Amino acid sequence: MQDKKITFIGAGNMAGSIINGLVKGGYPANLICASAPSLTNTQKLADELAITASQDNNQSASWADVIVLGVKPQMMADVCKALVDGGVDFTNKLVISIAAGVSVTRFQSVLGENTAVIRTMPNTPSLLQKGMTGLFASQQVSAQDKDFASELMGAVGEIVWVEEESQINGVIAAAGSAPAYFFLFMESMQKKAMEMGFSKEDARLLVQQSAIGSAEMVKQNAHLDLETLRNNVISKGGTTAEAVRTFNELNLPEIVGKAMQAASDRGAEMEKLF
Ligand SMILES: NC(=O)c1ccc[n+]([C@@H]2O[C@H](COP(=O)([O-])OP(=O)(O)OC[C@H]3O[C@@H](n4cnc5c(N)ncnc54)[C@H](OP(=O)(O)O)[C@@H]3O)[C@@H](O)[C@H]2O)c1
Structure with missing residues (x-):
């Protein structure tokens, strides 16, 4: 797997299980940061896995090559807007969302229309590394970044790529739910x-x-x-x-x-x- 600096914005159940899968699979812990308003989840991950815990989304996102957005769908737009307002430059970053129901167009309307965005839809068995994730990449995503996302979500189970974004809803129907x-x-x-x-x-x-x-x-x-x-x-x-x-x-x-x-x-x- 390529060594990239990854920041997780939101580190609850789903993001936490991906971090677990990554580190247990040998990904360097010093390349992983988890940021959330409280240290409830992030400090536990830092203690167990030696990743970095942060309460500063802007600083953590600016440091990273890859930003994994793991907050609830209803707060996604506000969290993304706060990153942009906080000066995070998304030009050379890969954004990976694990949220249901937030489209690539919506992300790009807030983060910048040329932002490379991958939408993923994992399911709960990911918590046991037996998950099933569907992925969709916006046209700005390079083949190398797609490989990276395959390995990232492969850390918690099996993956399948879809060609059309609407097929993510098929992934929800056949696997997510x-x-x-x-x-x-x-x-x-x-x-x-x-x-x-x-x-x-x-x-x-x-x-x-x-x-x-x-x-x-x-x-x-x-x-x-x-x-x-x-x-x-x-x-x-x-x-x-x-x-x-x-x-x-x-x-x-x-x-x-x-x-x-x-x-x-x-x-x-x-x-x-x-
Ligand atoms: N769980 C699943 O089965 C599942 C399956 C597929 C997709 N997903 C998607 O995964 C995402 C997260 O779900 P989850 O079940 O992991 O939720 P969760 O356990 O409630 O975790 C949400 C995380 O977001 C953090 N957060 C809240 N406000 C934030 C902010 N302003 N900046 C940064 N972090 C913030 C919370 O931090 P605090 O700890 O400080 O409150 C918490 O770490 C959702 O979008 C959901 O659609 C979940």
Whole structure:
């Protein structure tokens, strides 16, 4: 990975996990700074990982080659405006946003229209270095900077680049919001298992281990499509066949499609708000 000075503006859950992944993956801690109004998160990161903690966004951003913006979407415009007003020059810097719902155009309207901006959309398993991140680069971003961003977000999981910015909303639908879909499915299964007489703990274990095992089977059998994996569990006239027939009768695929569309539509709406 190229050695660049990276400043994280905002160092909560998501930025903190990226910093963790970077340092544990061997990135030099002295090239990483985390800046936030309080030292609550940043000092902990500094103590554990030997990065620099700061409460001065302007100074930290001016020092860096790469600025990772990790504040909440609703405060992003104000935080960026304060950097510009504080004299930070973005001309030769790469800006990487991890915020949902803030468009490249919006960033460039505040930071300068020729600013190199990469929008990323990670998901919560990034906290365990098992994340899935989609990335989109504005046309000002060089191939070298794209490689850098690939490695940065690769520190917390898998990555995929999208060609069109609107596809970031597809990433939100298929990955960003997806952990909640799987949790809802698992919750529903746990509830039914409890109705079938299992304790809460046993019901959770039954569901949790089945989910982990199934996900691992998907990962380890990349040569098999998902339909084949499903059919391999089903014997004619058996129990799984009955469950899957019931799901299909109730049109689970259509329900999933509608939910994903709703997530994507909301992502597009949010881009108008922030
Ligand atoms: N968590 C996720 O699963 C997830 C997934 C995808 C994308 N994201 C995106 O990641 C971003 C951060 O989410 P999060 O869950 O990590 O939030 P979080 O844990 O609440 O962290 C927010 C951070 O922003 C800092 N902050 C607030 N005002 C600031 C300012 N003026 N200047 C610098 N830093 C400031 C906070 O500092 P203090 O500690 O001092 O309050 C805190 O460190 C959001 O834009 C979100 O859309 C999150």
